[in-house]
Amino acid sequence: xxxxxYKILIFSIFCSLFPLNEIHSAKGNKIKDICxxxxxxxxxxxxxxxxxxxxxxxxxxxxxxxxxxxxxxxxLITNHPDTSICNLHSWSDKGNWNACCYNKxxxxxSCMYDKAKELTNYKAKAYEMVFWESPEAHPDSVMQSWINIxxxxxxxxxxxxxxxxxxxxxxxxxxxxxxxxWFGEIKDMEETPELCDKEILVSDTIxxxxxxxxxxxxxxxxxxxxxxxxxxxxxxxxxxxxxxxxNNFPDAVIMVKDNKFRICLSxxxxxxxxxxxxxxxxxxYRDAWILKF
Numbered sequence: 075x076x077x078x079x080y081k082i083l084i085f086s087i088f089c090s091l092f093p094l095n096e097i098h099s100a101k102g103n104k105i106k107d108i109c110x111x112x113x114x115x116x117x118x119x120x121x122x123x124x125x126x127x128x129x130x131x132x133x134x135x136x137x138x139x140x141x142x143x144x145x146x147x148x149x150l151i152t153n154h155p156d157t158s159i160c161n162l163h164s165w166s167d168k169g170n171w172n173a174c175c176y177n178k179x180x181x182x183x184s185c186m187y188d189k190a191k192e193l194t195n196y197k198a199k200a201y202e203m204v205f206w207e208s209p210e211a212h213p214d215s216v217m218q219s220w221i222n223i224x225x226x227x228x229x230x231x232x233x234x235x236x237x238x239x240x241x242x243x244x245x246x247x248x249x250x251x252x253x254x255x256w257f258g259e260i261k262d263m264e265e266t267p268e269l270c271d272k273e274i275l276v277s278d279t280i281x282x283x284x285x286x287x288x289x290x291x292x293x294x295x296x297x298x299x300x301x302x303x304x305x306x307x308x309x310x311x312x313x314x315x316x317x318x319x320x321n322n323f324p325d326a327v328i329m330v331k332d333n334k335f336r337i338c339l340s341x342x343x344x345x346x347x348x349x350x351x352x353x354x355x356x357x358x359y360r361d362a363w364i365l366k367f
Contacts, residue, residue: 110268146204292330
């Protein structure tokens with residue numbers, strides 16, 4: 075029995091399945107037959123904003139993967155294949171597709187990885203996140219839950235087990251208690267779906283522009299800075315900083331330490347990351363060094 079406010083987040087690698095009773099015949103479905111709702115567009119912008127905050131590019135909205143998401147969300151709502159050991163990545167036997175019980179006990183990735191190609195003209199594997207919330211799924215609460223859970227946040231940001239995945243396409247569906255997102259590693263050749271409501275309000279979107287970093291770092295952060303030179307006064311440091319920010323180092327900052335104004339080309343969470351970044355610098359910056367502060 076669903077409680078009034080109860081959330082279930084199920085996360086896993088998934089590819090798609092086949093269409094539903096109300097949207098027949100696998101590849102017979104057309105992108106032009108679907109549109110993106112305000113809620114879906116809101117979730118799309120939230121995901122991209124989260125990526126931009128973490129120095130990652132936006133992902134293109136995919137018509138094929140959005141169609142796939144809408145097919146699956148309709149199956150979940152109408153046929154409830156998530157019974158017994160089958161989780162929300164499962165598909166029922168009530169539609170024109172191959173049924174699949176996705177569970178941790180009998181892992182059959184082969185029944186999932188090629189489903190995007192079976193359902194749509196998308197030419198690669200696709201991976202799914204599903205969210206359930208009663209009485210109704212809201213983009214902001216969905217996104218906040220995904221951010222707070224390492225497994226889903228890692229998938230969105232291509233971290234940890236997803237480190238080698240470069241997301242190029244994303245599909246979205248939000249309906250009733252469910253929200254579904256699909257990720258793919260290649261560009262979708264199909265057209266981008268239109269908005270259901272052509273007049274999307276500012277409140278339905280968010281600003282996804284990365285803010286300029288603070289110029290001065292005066293307190294310890296525990297992070298690793300790649301330093302390239304220092305000066306004795308702030309005015310000279312800011313002059314140099316402006317030059318570096320215009321010259322391929324947009325995140326450069328000034329570290330104020332021991333009465334010195336050090337020019338920091340970049341900031342990193344770990345020493346390994348800092349060393350890797352320093353190795354990639356051109357010969358012009360071979361004298362750069364790493365400082366933890």
